[in-house]
Amino acid sequence: MRPACTVLLVVVFMGNSIVTAQLASGWKAHDLNRPAPMVVTPGQECGGAPSDAVVLFDGTDLAQWQVPDGGDAKWRIVDGAMESVPNSGFVESREEFGDCQVHVEFATPTTVQGDGQGRGNSGVFLMGEFEVQVLDSFENLTYSDGSAGSIYGQYPPLVNASKKPGQWQTYDIIFRRPRFEDEKLSTPARMTVLHNGVLIQDGSEAYGPTNWIVHHEYESIKDKTRGSLRLQDHGNPVRYRNIWVRPLVEARSKPELAYDTVTIALHQDTAEKLVGKYGRHRVEFIEGKLVLFFDGNTPLEMIAHTATEFGFKKSAGRLEFEVDDDGMGTAIELNLDAAGMQTAKRKN
Ligand code: MG
DSSP: OOOOSOOOOOOOOOOOOHHHTTTTSSOOBTTTOOOOOOOOOOOSSSOOTTTTTTTESSSOOOEEEEEETTSBBOOOOEEEEEETTTSOOOEEEEEEEEEEEEEEEEOOOOOSSOOOGSSSSEEEEEEEEEEEEEOOOHHHOOOOOGTTHHHBBBBOSSOOOOOTTTSSSEEEEEOOOOOOEEEEEEEOOOEEEEEETTEEEEEOSSSOOOSSOOOOGGGGGOSSOOEEEOOOOSOOOOOEEEEEEEEEOOSSSOOSOOSSSSSSSSSSHHHHHTOOOEEEEEEETTTTEEEETTTTEHHHHHHHHSEEEEESBBSEEEEEEEEEETOOOOEEEEEEEEEEEEEEBBOO
């Protein structure tokens, strides 16, 4: 629609960064240009690997694993599980990961031997540095920040969700790696863990790479952005099965095209001529700003691109006015990404 007359404008070019900086995600609400989520087919069975997962162990072989110096893994396969061989050392994935989702299933020995840290001890190390403790914590007291599901030496689990010795258990871990800016830590590693489906770590921020008695400082890994998934040999024959990892996108997408690259400021008398009811909607001029009340209720602050064409500050869509020779609004054409196109004539 075209304006029927020329209206007086004050043209102000505003940097787009001013507008997008006001958007929490960088995106206007319901923008149809926002990329659709990638399709991932979930595993057929509960705990099964989704279609985009890297399967590190499916019960058949240790091809995806090595010892930390690069040689073949020394653990053994028993009944479709990989079992820690005492004193054979850690095993680690050949592939390295940064941000990731990890699923592991483990079972501590059915025959209980030892106590405290000596009973069913192993561990899942994210990026090779941050241990989610594996331990037989069923009626087995030890220091809390070393019990099953602890971020070892730093965070006890929120609850003890351990099953009995010998039973298969699950860890589902969401890991966000630490970030550094100018070689200084900007964001610590963050871990969320479900143990047998129970939340036990809720975005716990590690103080540094985990270790016995003291933790390391982040300084030691400031150049590291990826690392192996590492499983600990602590001298107890702990078994693992069904291990898979989903690398996670490290940052959400931003719009490729800038919003509202040109905006103008309307004179108050020009803006006020657009105020009124248009079908189910209402336009008001509030504190120097035009606001569309969608369906008469939901306020959407408008951004003028021309005297008659508008976008919205935080929602995707556009609004165009038809005006008469005096610049009075007579109708609108509203096209919101969330609600489609509609037109309405002015009621008053
Ligand atoms: Mg351990």
